[in-house]
Amino acid sequence: MSPSRAAALRIAPQAPAPAAAPGETAVSARDLSLTYETADGPVFALSGIDLTVARGEFVSFIGPSGCGKTTFLRCVADLERPTGGSLAVNGIGAGAARLRRDYGFVFQAPALYPWRTVERNVALPLEIFGVPRAERRERVARYLDLVHLSGFGRKFPWQLSGGMQQRASIARALCFEPKLLLMDEPFGALDEIVRDHLNAQLLGLWRETGKTVLFVTHSIAEAVYLSGRVVVMSPRPGRIIDIVDCAALGRERPLEIRETPEFLALAHRVRDGLRAGNAYDA
Amino acid sequence: MTPEARPPRSGGHALPVAAVVLAILALWYLAALLGNWSGAADALVRAGAAPEAGAVAAATMAQERPVVPAPHQIAQELARSLFGLPVTSKRSLAYHASVTLSATLVGFGIGTALGLVLAVGIVHLRSVERSLMPWVVASQTVPILAVAPIVIVALGAAGLTGLLPKAVIAAYLCFFPVTVGMVKGLTSPDRMLADLMRTYSAGRRQTLWRLRLPAALPDLFAALKIAVAASLVGTIVGELPTGAQAGLGARLLAGSYYGQTVQIWAALVVAAALSALLVAAVSLAEAGMARLTGGRPSGAGAR
Numbered sequence: 001m002s003p004s005r006a007a008a009l010r011i012a013p014q015a016p017a018p019a020a021a022p023g024e025t026a027v028s029a030r031d032l033s034l035t036y037e038t039a040d041g042p043v044f045a046l047s048g049i050d051l052t053v054a055r056g057e058f059v060s061f062i063g064p065s066g067c068g069k070t071t072f073l074r075c076v077a078d079l080e081r082p083t084g085g086s087l088a089v090n091g092i093g094a095g096a097a098r099l100r101r102d103y104g105f106v107f108q109a110p111a112l113y114p115w116r117t118v119e120r121n122v123a124l125p126l127e128i129f130g131v132p133r134a135e136r137r138e139r140v141a142r143y144l145d146l147v148h149l150s151g152f153g154r155k156f157p158w159q160l161s162g163g164m165q166q167r168a169s170i171a172r173a174l175c176f177e178p179k180l181l182l183m184d185e186p187f188g189a190l191d192e193i194v195r196d197h198l199n200a201q202l203l204g205l206w207r208e209t210g211k212t213v214l215f216v217t218h219s220i221a222e223a224v225y226l227s228g229r230v231v232v233m234s235p236r237p238g239r240i241i242d243i244v245d246c247a248a249l250g251r252e253r254p255l256e257i258r259e260t261p262e263f264l265a266l267a268h269r270v271r272d273g274l275r276a277g278n279a280y281d282a
Numbered sequence: 283m284t285p286e287a288r289p290p291r292s293g294g295h296a297l298p299v300a301a302v303v304l305a306i307l308a309l310w311y312l313a314a315l316l317g318n319w320s321g322a323a324d325a326l327v328r329a330g331a332a333p334e335a336g337a338v339a340a341a342t343m344a345q346e347r348p349v350v351p352a353p354h355q356i357a358q359e360l361a362r363s364l365f366g367l368p369v370t371s372k373r374s375l376a377y378h379a380s381v382t383l384s385a386t387l388v389g390f391g392i393g394t395a396l397g398l399v400l401a402v403g404i405v406h407l408r409s410v411e412r413s414l415m416p417w418v419v420a421s422q423t424v425p426i427l428a429v430a431p432i433v434i435v436a437l438g439a440a441g442l443t444g445l446l447p448k449a450v451i452a453a454y455l456c457f458f459p460v461t462v463g464m465v466k467g468l469t470s471p472d473r474m475l476a477d478l479m480r481t482y483s484a485g486r487r488q489t490l491w492r493l494r495l496p497a498a499l500p501d502l503f504a505a506l507k508i509a510v511a512a513s514l515v516g517t518i519v520g521e522l523p524t525g526a527q528a529g530l531g532a533r534l535l536a537g538s539y540y541g542q543t544v545q546i547w548a549a550l551v552v553a554a555a556l557s558a559l560l561v562a563a564v565s566l567a568e569a570g571m572a573r574l575t576g577g578r579p580s581g582a583g584a585r
Binding site for chain 2: 105
């Protein structure tokens with residue numbers, strides 16, 4: 001597998017970006033809040049979120065349902081409008097960043113168009129952005145190779161397994177080379193084995209491309225394994241209760257690292273944070 | 283699944299299909315026998331013959347103007363008027379069918395185009411939905427038989443005769459299913475697919491062409507099958523009220539004026555066959571589209 005990936009990178013015109021340079025922020029939230037007005041009174045989806053994500057960082061968001069982790073991601077993507085505080089994405093407003101096509105979004109489900117082949121699904125954003133046909137074909141081939149789907153381009157989504165479909169949707173989010181990758185529980189619906197495999201692939205991808213990744217998950221192991229930092233959130237109101245730094249695990253992480261004492265200690269801390277945030281639920 | 287477990291492709295269906303056809307024919311002959319009995323008996327008496335059961339039964343199958351023509355009489359009439367006459371003859375059913383077919387197709391085209399435009403407008407502009415939808419619904423509650431003469435007379439006064447007035451009536455009937463089907467289809471993509479287009483900051487036009495329209499295709503074809511049959515009905519209705527010179531509707535009307543029941547039934551059979559052919563053509567187009575779009579025309583699910 002790795003020779004083909006190396007080949008893909010040789011074709012790539014841009015060199016893998018270096019790790020985060022100091023002073024460059026990808027996402028910066030200050031006292032961010034989002035309140036829905038409902039018939040039963042206001043619902044505080046997010047409140048007082050302060051967070052800065054540097055370029056090239058991999059940050060996970062973990063917490064129980066309703067803690068606002070997905071809402072925060074959707075605010076960054078300008079799919080939701082915050083009702084208070086400030087939010088900057090790559091130095092500009094979230095709306096402007098969306099219009100500039102600064103980010104690729106990977107949803108919980110692959111969200112592939114069933115009437116398009118895999119390669120035409122990956123080409124969809126390129127078509128919308130008006131990328132010429134020849135370049136489109138070249139990029140689609142490169143990114144399908146990057147997610148190990150070469151040879152499946154002519155298949156329709158239903159002919160692929162769930163894991164392959166989600167990989168295709170990752171290729172679709174990467175192919176227009178956004179600076180930022182927003183992933184909303186992308187592997188939540190997959191079984192453990194496939195999930196492990198995709199986690200390892202995603203980590204490799206992150207190291208190679210140097211993208212900033214914001215990753216929402218339910219899984220403690222997944223969050224700690226993938227991330228430089230894990231943001232632990234709690235509901236009612238959605239807020240950050242702890243930020244666990246996992247950089248000590250290094251950038252090269254074999255799957256077996258999850259059995260090391262260092263890893264388990266970090267996972268334990270995340271679990272403690274989740275428990276503290278939900279003490280009143282028990 | 284083992285090959286033996288699979289039912290044979292056509293053999294499995296041939297038997298029930300044949301049984302139903304035979305049952306219909308048997309019922310039809312029975313209806314002809316009963317329906318024509320008294321007329322046939324009277325005719326025999328008038329001719330001075332004894333109305334014996336066997337003779338009356340035979341006569342019910344061979345009357346010139348039966349109440350219920352027997353299937354073989356209709357078959358003979360069809361053979362004569364479809365193939366026994368030159369296609370250009372005014373007495374040829376093929377000629378009348380082609381007149382009706384051309385108006386049907388033009389009406390279908392107009393109605394489909396109108397239905398599509400309305401649906402796109404309704405989906406994109408609240409004001410169009412609010413202002414037009416009540417009229418669209420109201421238009422379908424008016425009996426077409428009442429509207430048809432008005433349309434023909436009004437267009438005739440404007441100098442439009444022949445094919446176009448009939449096509450307008452056909453379009454009047456067939457735009458509605460297209461509008462309703464397309465509105466459903468265009469709004470069928472789920473939230474996630476729409477969000478995806480937003481993350482690409484795709485405009486309305488891009489979203490329409492790349493997401494809504496392809497997602498609407500299965501609903502569109504379902505609507506088109508209804509629309510094409512409705513279009514044929516509209517055309518025939520349009521041929522009825524004005525003493526049109528040609529077309530299946532004119533043929534039906536002439537048949538009823540002169541009590542030519544066999545001619546009426548033959549025209550009816552041709553109309554039904556035409557309708558079946560048109561629906562089959564739409565199905566064929568649908569199958570072709572399904573093959574192009576992945577063989578699973580099941581709407582726009584996210585999975």
